[in-house]
Amino acid sequence: MRKIRIGLDVFGLLQGLALLALLWIAADNMLGKQMSASAIGGESPVALADLERSATALRSTYSQAIHQEDVLRYQLDQLQRFPKLRDPEYLQQLTESRQALIDLLQDKKKLEGEIAQFILQIQEARTTADRVSGEAGDLQDLNIVWPVAPVYGVSAGFHDPEYAKAFGFQHEGIDIPVLQGTTVTAAADGTVERVVDAGMGYSYVILRHQGYATLYGHVMTALVQEGQDVAQGDPIALSGGKPGTPGAGPVSTGPHVHFEVIVGGKHINPQPYLPEIDE
Secondary structure, eight states: OHHHHHHHHHHHHHHHHHHHHHHHHHHTTGGGSOOOTHHHHSSOSSOOOSHHHHHHHHHHHHHHHHTHHHHHHHHHHHHHHOGGGGOHHHHHHHHHHHHHHHHHHHOHHHHHHHHHHHHHHHHHHHHHHHHTSOSOOOGGGOOOOOSSOOTTOOSBOTTOHHHHHHHSSOOOSEEEEOOTTOEEEOSSSEEEEEEEOOTTSBOEEEEEETTEEEEEESEEEEOSOTTOEEOTTOEEEEEBOOTTSTTBOTTOOSSEEEEEEEETTEEEOSGGGSOOOOO
16 A cells, blocks of 8 residues: 555646646647647658648647647546556556656647647558458447456446547547556457557557458557467567657557457447446
């Protein structure tokens, strides 16, 4: 218990730092400035195909900047909402995550560029997953297991309204908190369709299955190659998610695996098809 109290004291200190960071940002009028076109037009992992997608990316990026205060609040609420996250080791990783986010928020120019690229990476991932997800089939045939053990539960659910408020776009999967570097396994038999190592951006693995696809986001290291066949439960990656580390992207909420299931081009809530979480 003493370790937990110490962790919570650190958590309180970071909460104070977060508020100071927000005051600093507000004083400099970050939210009142329009992002430059160069934030979208620089080097990125995917080229936008048309003006509609460009407009979508721009709106998403600007919305992201508007909601930075909510992003911090969302992170600071995690321990209260999910008591299981108070595990001392996981708590330490969360406090480090928040400090990394605070540091990023203070560097406005870097933040704008990284968020623009992050949005494009998410768009590319979802476009690819939609393309390989087959045609709408019978969801009763869906046979999936947890890609990581849900020892801390689920921190952000499918279409979580609090997530959408904080980040400015819909949460098309579930977030499963795990310690950084946890082995991620295939939720079902399939073939590795896409492996993206985005450096310090959003890295992910997509598996193609019979009639659907699964996506595993914020991975730190991939353990498979494109075209490789995998069986349910095979290791495919090591988890990431801690801001400031490979694969996390700029506004991750801490160490976790982001898991999506796509059937016939439509994202579905994976939880009803996963084994129940033991309390």
